[in-house]
Amino acid sequence: MSVCGAARCWWIQTRGAVSLRVLQQNRTVCTTGAPESIREKLQAFPGGSIDLQKRQESGIAVLTVNNPARMNAFSGCMMLELEQRVHELESWTEGKAVIVKGAAGNFCSGSDLNAVRAIANPQDGMRMCEFMQNTLTRLLRLPLISMALVEGRALGGGAELTTACDFRLMTSNGVIQFVHKHMGLVPGWGGAARLVGIVGSQNALKLLSGAVKVDPDCGRQMGLVDEVLLCSSGEGETLTHAEQWLRPFIKAPAPVIQALKKVVVSGRELPLEQALKTERNVFGTVWGGPANLKALALKPKHK
Numbered sequence: 001m002s003v004c005g006a007a008r009c010w011w012i013q014t015r016g017a018v019s020l021r022v023l024q025q026n027r028t029v030c031t032t033g034a035p036e037s038i039r040e041k042l043q044a045f046p047g048g049s050i051d052l053q054k055r056q057e058s059g060i061a062v063l064t065v066n067n068p069a070r071m072n073a074f075s076g077c078m079m080l081e082l083e084q085r086v087h088e089l090e091s092w093t094e095g096k097a098v099i100v101k102g103a104a105g106n107f108c109s110g111s112d113l114n115a116v117r118a119i120a121n122p123q124d125g126m127r128m129c130e131f132m133q134n135t136l137t138r139l140l141r142l143p144l145i146s147m148a149l150v151e152g153r154a155l156g157g158g159a160e161l162t163t164a165c166d167f168r169l170m171t172s173n174g175v176i177q178f179v180h181k182h183m184g185l186v187p188g189w190g191g192a193a194r195l196v197g198i199v200g201s202q203n204a205l206k207l208l209s210g211a212v213k214v215d216p217d218c219g220r221q222m223g224l225v226d227e228v229l230l231c232s233s234g235e236g237e238t239l240t241h242a243e244q245w246l247r248p249f250i251k252a253p254a255p256v257i258q259a260l261k262k263v264v265v266s267g268r269e270l271p272l273e274q275a276l277k278t279e280r281n282v283f284g285t286v287w288g289g290p291a292n293l294k295a296l297a298l299k300p301k302h303k
């Protein structure tokens with residue numbers, strides 16, 4: 001085997017072992033939570049809320065980042081609240097999808113700069129990032145199809161939040177901008193790692209080092225944006241269009257949609273052998289299940 005081949009083989013094996021370990025670690029961290037000290041510090045920065053509406057009839061939840069006086073920036077309390085909301089969604093067995101949006105026509109302007117100033121030391125910064133990385137990793141791993149609905153601006157941590165969803169829809173006035181460089185920062189909520197996975201390392205480097213304002217055209221070209229919605233007069237109208245876009249992807253019983261999402265997550269994150277094992281296990285949860293038996297009885301033709 002050539003040196004390159006051997007190195008590649010080692011890299012794949014190492015990556016496999018590491019990714020599995022990270023998945024396991026994340027599960028552990030997720031259940032135990034971040035150190036109390038960072039929770040207490042985040043708690044000291046109130047303002048805004050993270051609102052969750054679960055619509056039982058459609059199986060679509062709407063998660064709203066709600067702090068319009070600060071362009072939906074994340075206060076410390078909102079970071080804690082997001083974790084709670086994700087926890088609620090993890091056990092929503094009837095759910096099929098979640099739409100993440102901002103209040104009042106803007107997506108999110110990142111972390112609240114007032115809170116950031118107060119914890120501007122490396123140790124607290126890393127703990128805050130660990131906390132947000134865990135929450136956003138759990139958001140991305142939800143057994144629900146997730147969509148970021150970007151109206152107006154998604155800046156800094158707000159841009160990172162969009163990458164923690166399976167799909168990104170943008171209204172024609174939407175902008176995603178990783179402004180971290182202008183703040184003397186890099187992404188820290190896992191946004192760089194996820195961005196590389198979505199648009200590739202060349203494009204990710206361009207977006208981060210250029211702090212590029214990604215408009216709908218640019219977003220579509222790079223594969224960051226899945227669909228562009230025309231700006232509509234009312235907030236509710238945009239949400240309705242987003243729900244319509246989701247509909248073909250969630251037209252099946254919730255257990256089937258949740259199983260589909262689980263096999264995609266394992267395919268995305270685990271080494272092949274582990275992903276195949278997970279796929280078999282998930283298959284076992286739907287094989288011979290109610291939806292499967294109903295389909296067999298109908299003898300459908302997939303024309």
Ligand SMILES: CCCC(=O)SCCNC(=O)CCNC(=O)[C@H](O)C(C)(C)COP(=O)(O)OP(=O)(O)OC[C@H]1O[C@@H](n2cnc3c(N)ncnc32)[C@H](O)[C@@H]1OP(=O)(O)O
Nearest residue numbers: 069070071073109110111112113114155156157183188189
């Ligand atoms: C790992 C995470 C890293 C990060 O997220 S770092 C944070 C990155 N985000 C930013 O730097 C956003 C800074 N803000 C801006 O660029 C502008 O405010 C923005 C969003 C383009 C909106 O501009 P305008 O439409 O002109 O509105 P404006 O500036 O008057 O803002 C309205 C009120 O919102 C406030 N605001 C906006 N973003 C904020 C933030 N991230 N933290 C705290 N407050 C924020 C802004 O200060 C203003 O408040 P006020 O009316 O002056 O009391």
